[in-house]
Amino acid sequence: MAFLLENGTEVPAPNPARMDWPQDLRHVQLAGGPGAPFEPTGNPMLDGIGPGSYAMRADEPEHTTAGTPKIFPLRTAPEYGVGRLGRDPRGMPIYGADGVQGGTVVDLWLDGPESLFRYLEVAVPGSTRNVLVPLNSTRIRDDRVTVRAILGEHFAQIPATRLPEQVTLLEEERIFGFFGGGTLYAEPRRLEPLV
Numbered sequence: 258m259a260f261l262l263e264n265g266t267e268v269p270a271p272n273p274a275r276m277d278w279p280q281d282l283r284h285v286q287l288a289g290g291p292g293a294p295f296e297p298t299g300n301p302m303l304d305g306i307g308p309g310s311y312a313m314r315a316d317e318p319e320h321t322t323a324g325t326p327k328i329f330p331l332r333t334a335p336e337y338g339v340g341r342l343g344r345d346p347r348g349m350p351i352y353g354a355d356g357v358q359g360g361t362v363v364d365l366w367l368d369g370p371e372s373l374f375r376y377l378e379v380a381v382p383g384s385t386r387n388v389l390v391p392l393n394s395t396r397i398r399d400d401r402v403t404v405r406a407i408l409g410e411h412f413a414q415i416p417a418t419r420l421p422e423q424v425t426l427l428e429e430e431r432i433f434g435f436f437g438g439g440t441l442y443a444e445p446r447r448l449e450p451l452v
Contacts, residue, residue, distance in 0.1 A: 309438025
């Protein structure tokens with residue numbers, strides 16, 4: 258069976274050439290035998306294990322039926338804006354779960370066909386690149402934005418996009434994997450059982 262995509266390419270299914278997991282997994286199996294759990298051995302928020310796992314989606318942006326990227330920064334689309342009843346977080350500081358500032362929000366990324374914001378673009382101090390923070394991982398307050406999944410120091414480690422005004426499907430997976438990993442691994446006490 259094969260699927261004919263909008264761009265004219267044909268994708269076989271199942272596809273034996275496709276890898277559905279990252280090839281650079283850094284982990285150790287905690288016990289012998291099938292089904293035993295894995296533990297990350299490098300940076301657990303980037304290792305692609307457990308809550309930080311992600312699928313190897315196409316390393317290209319998702320497109321609309323018109324052939325344009327589905328997700329884009331607001332600065333590239335002057336016909337869009339933040340509604341007058343909404344809070345515009347641009348210019349606000351963004352803080353991690355530890356109360357440490359990780360950067361400043363510089364833009365919003367819009368999912369055009371869905372007409373909703375997907376990411377905050379954050380300038381990280383001391384870095385030459387901006388990072389994307391999933392909007393559903395944040396809480397926008399009157400004077401700041403907070404993120405519970407990661408700490409202030411982790412903003413500089415968020416996986417980057419290859420291009421400054423475009424995000425690929427694989428980059429989105431890696432970004433969400435990073436925040437998923439942060440919910441468990443951002444600080445050691447999160448690994449302990451809840452009482």
